[in-house]
Amino acid sequence: MIFDLELILDSIPQMLMGLGLTLQLLFLSLALGTALAIILLLMRISGRWVLAAPAMAYIYIFRGTPILVQIFIIYYGLPQLELVRESILWPILREPFGCAIVALSLNTGAYVSEIFRGGVLGVDRGLKEAASALGLSARQRFIYITAPIAIRLSLPAYSNDVVSLMKSTALASTITLLDMTGIARTIVAETYAPYEVFLSLMVIYLVLTWMIQRSFGWIEKRMSRHVRSEI
Amino acid sequence: MIKKITQSLFAVVCLMTFIGIGTASAEKLRVGMECTYAPFNFKNENGDLMGYDVDVARGVAGLIGADLEFVCQKWDGMIPALLANKFDLVVASMSITDKRLEKMDFSDTYRISVGRLVGKKSAGLKLFDSTDKPIPANFADLKVGVERASTYADWFKNELPKANVVLYDTNESLYLDLVNGRTDMIMTNPMKAHLRFLSKEDGAGFEFVSPQIDERKYFGIGVGIGLRKGNDELKARLNKAIKTLTDNGYLESYALKYFPFAIH
Structure with missing residues (x-):
């Protein structure tokens, strides 16, 4: 087969027009998802059954079902209910962008809260005991001792999740959004040239992934300065 | 003697051939369609063929004085079957496209392509x-x-x-x-x-x-009756019949059986 170089050069700028939307989806749902993850984490480690059980159920549901199905339920399913169409949430759920943000945030929140929990559980028990020996309250112990260490421990897994969230934004193209993947699919439908267009799209995503990994690599290094200086 | 028998046999054969031709004097056209594409060509619960395409085919056949035989054919094999002489006409909601025109011929349109x-x-x-x-x-x-x-x-x-x-x-x-x-x-x-x-x-x-x-x-030209290339005489008769069906409101009445609007 002949590779249509001209088509590639022509389609890459077109797909990059969707980069803004892809990044909006990524950063907005990352911020909302992380906030949700913290709430879920606090509920789970609260030690109170009424708080921990709903959080566990939520995490189980959102980690246990495909994100594409979640997007479809939110986009196509919810408007079937009169209740939703008349609620104050409708201006958000009416827009495909709002639906994508809601779905991606809810989904990533479940994953990230488990990542954070792993970080919290990884904090050495001795440190907490030392803190309480110093007379710090439970809240102070969490904020000054547990949280900073837990964040550092969670970072590698968290960066993984950011990459996978970035890839999940492509699913927004299934609900009419013209992110990079949505534009690529339109070009393919018009030109019948899936190889050239999707391969170029892959390269763009790989560059994005590389940038995310480098950023987190830098943050990890910075947060572990004290460890390296000791060696 | 042998010559006589041969002669009479020849005469009989000639006669039979003549009679044969005589009974088949009404032209027979085989029409290919999917038979599953409601409401254009499909079988109702009694197994009878119905639909807009079927009505058009019958209307055209009536005007050009031909007998029809319907052949059900899957869509992907429709054009190969026409070219292989499995049937003579395609009345199956087939849109006229340049690509198809390379292989076959089409009558004038009997249905539009619109938005x-x-x-x-x-x-x-x-x-x-x-x-x-x-x-x-x-x-x-x-x-x-x-x-x-x-x-x-x-x-x-x-x-x-x-x-x-x-x-x-x-x-x-x-x-x-x-x-x-x-x-x-x-x-x-x-x-x-x-x-x-x-x-x-x-x-x-x-x-x-x-x-x-x-x-x-x-939106392209629309839907026409497909036939093999090189049948210009038949094509001219089809076009004339379609024009009559259009002008006399038959196409509209066929459409109104299935839609609240005309589709030609």
Whole structure:
């Protein structure tokens, strides 16, 4: 087969027009998802059954079902209910962008809260005991001792999740959004040239992934300065 | 003696041949169609063939004085079967395209390829002027759903580049989002829209909000009767019959059995 170089050069700028939307989806749902993850984490480690059980159920549901199905339920399913169409949430759920943000945030929140929990559980028990020996309250112990260490421990897994969230934004193209993947699919439908267009799209995503990994690599290094200086 | 027998045998054979020709003097045309493509060609619960294509085929056969034999053929093998002489005509809602014209011939059209906008009845949309030209200003602030890379998407891109067009992957999601209020109107094939949406409960509050848009540049020529190349005499007779059916309102009456509007 002949590779249509001209088509590639022509389609890459077109797909990059969707980069803004892809990044909006990524950063907005990352911020909302992380906030949700913290709430879920606090509920789970609260030690109170009424708080921990709903959080566990939520995490189980959102980690246990495909994100594409979640997007479809939110986009196509919810408007079937009169209740939703008349609620104050409708201006958000009416827009495909709002639906994508809601779905991606809810989904990533479940994953990230488990990542954070792993970080919290990884904090050495001795440190907490030392803190309480110093007379710090439970809240102070969490904020000054547990949280900073837990964040550092969670970072590698968290960066993984950011990459996978970035890839999940492509699913927004299934609900009419013209992110990079949505534009690529339109070009393919018009030109019948899936190889050239999707391969170029892959390269763009790989560059994005590389940038995310480098950023987190830098943050990890910075947060572990004290460890390296000791060696 | 032997010569005599030979002569009489020859005479008998000649006679039989003559009679044979005599009984088959009504031309016999075999017509290929899918037989599963309602409401154009399909079998009803009694197993009888029905539909717009079937009516057209019968109408044409009646006018050119031919006997019909219907042959059910799957879509992907339709053109090969025609070329292999399994039947003589294709009356199967086949659109006339340049690619198909390389291999076969078509009569004039007996059905159009058009697009039409569907919107909410209560919205009071006034999108086209009295000459059926779109009024671009009236499309502002309205969202239009179309299928990705369809002829309808093409039409909007070129004729109303400023319209707010939303691209969908399936026909069904077009209707869903129109009902949900995510789009103000959709553009699609009016026959599909009628069968799958407007005639159903969900489509009750909706109607066609535009005339039929049939610019050949986007929507092609339409649907014709397919035949093998080199049958110009037959083609001329088919065209004449289709013209008669059109002029005398038969095509419209065939369409009205299945749709509330004409489709030629």
